[in-house]
Amino acid sequence: MTAILVTGGAGYIGSHTVRHLMEQGHEVVVLDNLQTGHRGAVLTPHFYEGDISDAALITEIVKKHRITAAVHFAALSLVGESMKFPTKYLEANTVKSQLFVHALVDNGVKQLVFSSTAAVYGLPTQVPIPEDSPTHPINPYGLSKLFIEQYLQMMDTLHGLKWVALRYFNAAGASEDARIGEAHDPETHLIPLVLQTALGQRESLSIFGNDYNTPDGTCVRDYIHVRDLADAHARALQALENGKPSGSYNVGTGQGYSVLEIVEAARRITGREIPTILAPRREGDPDVLVAQVDKIAADLGFTAKHSDLETLITSAWNWHSQLSC
Incomplete structure (x- = not known):
């Protein structure tokens, strides 16, 4: 030991x-x-x-x-x-x-x-x-x-x-048993902000720009x-x-999800509306940030096993939901 x-x-x-x-x-x-x-x-x-x-x-x-x-x-x-x-x-x-x-x-x-x-x-x-x-x-x-x-x-x-x-x-998700999860003050990470909006703790979610060079116009990030x-x-x-x-x-995972993909998945998983408003782009936000992960796989034998969108949002939702009870 x-x-x-x-x-x-x-x-x-x-x-x-x-x-x-x-x-x-x-x-x-x-x-x-x-x-x-x-x-x-x-x-x-x-x-x-x-x-x-x-x-x-x-x-x-x-x-x-x-x-x-x-x-x-x-x-x-x-x-x-x-x-x-x-x-x-x-x-x-x-x-x-x-x-x-x-x-x-x-x-x-x-x-x-x-x-x-x-x-x-x-x-x-x-x-x-x-x-x-x-x-x-x-x-x-x-x-x-x-x-x-x-x-x-x-x-x-x-x-x-x-x-x-x-x-x-981009770190995301919570423990499988909802014992520990993500809580920042102030909160700046997308998935917690989305779920707080789903819970009615925020009136709406701000989407910072929809004119990026991505399939739906919103930023794409690699969530792990x-x-x-x-x-x-x-x-x-x-x-x-x-x-x-x-x-x-x-x-990372080597693939990314857009802001709108995160919001739509959260709407489906939570069954909540999740109102959004369009806000100006933030200076310095790249269109896409995705990791190349060949090196860590080869040297450390690491590959992400729990980072599909369903698991990311469902685990976080279970944790945030029990906090609000």
């Missing part, structure tokens, strides 16, 4: 990954400052409320639990907020992550899986997007994550830290179920344990 430290384990993707790792028999320790996470989503008894930049706390956790690997989710992740407060994002995501990584290395932890993002690519030069595409982030959030990937490369060279960075596309994301993290940890070299991987 491996002892794994998960930062941000009270968050959406983090809590699902904690559960998955526990089901595999690992001892999982969570560190979260609960700024955006939820204490009730933490299913392990080993929980610490604190900051990733607290080297003394990291040292205490690593020594007490004999941590051998870490999964690093803790970060601010709102693109719009990052545009307004770039320094806040670089400090919280990049600077604090550097301090966290140093504390791990100083205490002998040499394996790290890092929660990165497709935002490191910026506006793609080709679709599906391969991992060797140019990385030109167009917002401070993506930049803050890219900086960490580059820093991890240096820490591998200097200290032998082995790492995997997982570049997510959070259960699949959790599996990708577990496979990345196992790859590092097996001696695989460090590197970055896309985590």
Whole structure:
């Protein structure tokens, strides 16, 4: 049994990954400052409320639990907020992550899986997007994550830290038993917004532009179920344990759904009307963002198994519905 430290384990993707790792028999320790996470989503008894930049706390956790690997989710992740407060994002995501990584290395932890993002690519030069595409982030959030990937490369060279960075596309869905799901404040992700509108918690859903170069004019995105994301993290940890070299991987499905496809599927699954209004396009929104997924399939043996549209929306609907009861 491996002892794994998960930062941000009270968050959406983090809590699902904690559960998955526990089901595999690992001892999982969570560190979260609960700024955006939820204490009730933490299913392990080993929980610490604190900051990733607290080297003394990291040292205490690593020594007490004999941590051998870490999964690093803790970060601010709102693109719009990052545009307004770039320094806040670089400090919280990049600077604090550097301090966290140093504390791990100083205490002998040499394996790290890092929660990165497709935002490191910026506006793609080709679709599906391969991992060797140019990385030109167009917002401070993506930049803050890219900086960490580059820093991890240096820490591998200097200290032998082995790492995997997982570049997510659009996370969605909830646990099969509706025990944990997606709850952000403010909520910015499409599927939760659609379902909140279905529940009457919002008057309508804003569709930002219908003149994109896509079949129905709305943006197309690659949606990956959070259960699949959790599996990708577990496979990345196992790859590092097996001696695989460090590197970055896309985590997606290789296909996309448009905004209108999501809305229509949600109407069918929920049986609700889901009113929509057309709003102006958002600056910097690409027409299509879809992952090329050959590399992660070949190296980590990962393919998405729960990311069909029906499962994505039904699992999320079951979770949101029981919340509103």
